Amino acid sequence: MLLVAGLWHLRNMGKVSELYRQRAEEGRIKPDPAQQSVLPELDRVLADMEAAPAPAATKPRSAWRALLGVGNPAPEPAPPVKGLYLWGGVGRGKSMLMDLMADAAPDQSSRRVHFHEFMQEIQAGLEQARKRGDQDAVRPVAMEVARTTRLLCFDEMQITDIADAMIVGRLFQVLFEQGVVIVTTSNRVPEDLYKHGLNRQLFLPFIDLIRQRMQVVCLDSEVDHRQGRQGGGQVWFSPANADARASMDAIWSELTQGSEVQPLELTVKGRKVEIPAFAGRIGRAGFWDLCGKPLGPADYLALAQAVDVLLIDGIPRLSMTNYNEAKRFVTLIDALYEAEVRLIASAADEPEQLYNEGEGSFEFERTASRLREMQDATWGAA
Incomplete structure (x- = not known):
């Protein structure tokens, strides 16, 4: 599923920190030390993906050569690229940083999507898989995502729905197995996801998976950049x-x-x-x-x-x-x-x-x- 590494040079990776600097100079971003402190982590994800080797092609061995232990052994798997879980209070610039991340990544294999919207797509895919009689309905849906996506950028991960809570762990497990790198924002530390939810004990392995496969970083800023903006006409x-x-x-x-007004x-x-x-x-x-x-x-x-x-x-x-x-x-x-x-x-x-x-x-x-x-x-x- 992984793309040839050369694809990742098409846009020279466009480091997130460089995009941040450019937009700050253009006046589109107000520099914030807390935001700047997490830029290296965003750059690290893209750099690790760029450095990750493409899957090595191996010549199949005959049955006799395999039995004797000669021929082309399976290559050692490359260490997985760690994603990023960026959490913090509202209005601290998490979504803006996610937009920069998506802009810096190659179009061919990256996707930026709101978590709600993504989970709706997954639930629709699961419904189709169950109609086909698939015993593991999650796997084919996750494999289809992995087929076209190497970097998945989620904004606003929130899990309040039990249907999402019960499938998200298996979903992410398959995505990670297929080499998909996930970067997400959230208002909550992972341990507070689905807090007090029904059957939460079944959800806890997902929190462990986040900690294993994603770097958890807090955007610790005292400034809410959504406040104090110049307003126009009252709305x-x-x-x-x-x-x-x-x-x-x-x-x-x-x-x-x-204009003619009618119900929609x-x-x-x-x-x-x-x-x-x-x-x-x-x-x-x-x-x-x-x-x-x-x-x-x-x-x-x-x-x-x-x-x-x-x-x-x-x-x-x-x-x-x-x-x-x-x-x-x-x-x-x-x-x-x-x-x-x-x-x-x-x-x-x-x-x-x-x-x-x-x-x-x-x-x-x-x-x-x-x-x-x-x-x-x-x-x-x-």
Whole structure:
């Protein structure tokens, strides 16, 4: 499966640290000592992959020569290239560094994908493998990924779904066996993944696998680079009262400019996902339209691909009383953020105050930070 080593010279590997320096000089990145401290690890992954030898071709031995122990012995396997697990608080620049990593790697064999999206693809592949009657459904799906990918860059590894938790260990095991190198970001140290999850003891070997095959590095910065950015026109209205509604109506009228408005219905794995008002890739829905129904990552990914701008009315305070809806809202914002959808919303409070206590509040810190970043006037322009 491994590609010929010469492929890795096509773009001269484009060291991540060099890309970082260039973009800092261009004013596209604000240099941060904590970010700079992890650049050598990102460079190390690419350098190790470049140095890793291509599989040696061996001439098959006859049965007699094999029995006598002569001929071409199997070559010693090269030590595996260690990937990287980069974790730290929200807004510290992990996703930006992941983008640099993907830009520095050769296009022919690298892929950068959000973890939610990737796991949806895997689950779809598993469904097909089970229909074929494959006893080990994970292996053929993982082999197909490995066939075209040597470097897999995940953003935002989170494991909260038991279905993902039960297959991710076997999935990564096969990918590693096939020489796939994985680099991922996360808000949590590996030991906190799937924390308090159902049957978590079955998940623990995956944590050991991460420690064995990936270098775990903390991006320890005190600066949240998503805060303090210059905002443009107001796109977040709180509290969600009559004034907020009037402002949202005015923006909707300005954006649609008299276009015909009608509902948009998407079909995802047999489920119906509806945006009540839609015109020219601009959608509008209430919080309960999107989060009050049993929708999941695949539904929100499809929604994010269908719109360039989304207006959400009436985001309430979130807590244990509406925990399921809050989880869906987090997944929705992840999908919108990854697709760079322009978000305009009315809510009960500012993002940081929507969900600040109880189970789920830790995970919501990242969502609040993303909601704040998405208010910037240049959001999605790049």
